[in-house]
Amino acid sequence: MSTYLIRRILTTIPTLLFISFVIFALLALAPGDPTSNLPMTIDASVREQIRKSLGLDEPFAVRYLLWLKQFVLHEPINAIEKAFDIRIPSLQIGPISIIDPPGERLRVTSWSSRGKPVADLILERVPQTLWVVGVSYLLSVLIAIPLGVLGAIRQNSIFDQISSVFAIIGYSMPTFVTGLLAIIIFSVKLGWFPMIYDTTLVVKDFASFGQQIRQMIMPVAVLAFFQVAQLSRFTRSSILDNLKQDYVRTANAKGFRERYVISKHVLRNSLIPVVTLIALGIPSIFAGAIITEQIFRVNGLGALLIIAIQSFDIPVVMSVLFIFAVLIVSFNVIADIVYGFLDPRIQYS
Secondary structure, eight states: OHHHHHHHHHHHHHHHHHHHHHHHHHHHHHHGGGGGGTTTTHHHHHHHHHHTTTTTOHHHHHHHHHIIIIIIIIIIHHHHEEEEOOOOOOOETEEEEEEOOOTTTOOOBBBBTTOOOOOHHHHHHHHHIIIIHHHHHHHHHHHHHHHHHHHHHHHTTHHHHHHHHHHHHHHSHHHEEEEEHHHIIIISSSOOOSOOOTTTTTOSSSSHHHHHHHHHHHHHHHHHHHHHHHHHHHHHHHHHHHHSSHHHHHHTTTOOOOOHHHIIIIIHHHHHHHHHHHHHHHHHHHHHHHHHHHHTTSHHHHHHHHHHHHTTTTHHHHHHHHHHHHHHHHHHHHHHHHHHHHHHHHHHH
């Protein structure tokens, strides 16, 4: 296992480097620049000075390597120094400075937020995204797997037919439609929940915790409804495929109880493709929650990415997209490791 894990980690490094290069190249080739949002009365010479101050006059390779050095090396080093109150010395190989001295390390800064570090902007938005996205995804997994198992065991029953109808509706309706319907019904008509998510709310007592739960219900329900529809149908299909296998007939012929056969044999084998879907869905739901965050005005990573795209803030867009890529690659490795625990036949030697 350790050898396999080391090998996978080593293969992810060039993969992430290639992904970062492609993202940076696409953003560099995109039309427009940060000065396009400035008033037309600003002189062309002033616009050119602004572009030079942002480093846009440098060659593409220089800008990419500078971002890579700042985001991959300087940002983690600054975080470690701040967390453990230590100083990491500089590292220089010949004329090339790999790690700059303390106090001279340039950080990735936002162009539209007056030079604020991008890492600080992301850390400010992560809690809001986790409150909504993290809770919704956890609930969707806890609800979808039992629904899929029960639907497969009681195939063509009333429960299976009702759950299938709801799954088809949830999967076919995009989140911006269900989000708007939820606002119209439960906020405008009934007045049960607030239509706008208050990101300034601080949870400090039971009353504020209740307000936080109340404003989370609609965005969490909208995201969970879509995810439950997808995961439950996938789980049901995987369970049905395994129920037809020979080892299930053998276990039933030996007189084992249906609950034992399902929980000890069928479920573990059926969860292998489901784990893949869950692991790869964790990063993708952060990107998919962009629309939901815009509908309910959740000031999370999705809102940060939208604002950065509108203002052509390349450092923020590049950093957020690269974090999504890191999450996808990381959870893909985690899914491969979980396979070995679900199915002992899978060996990593």
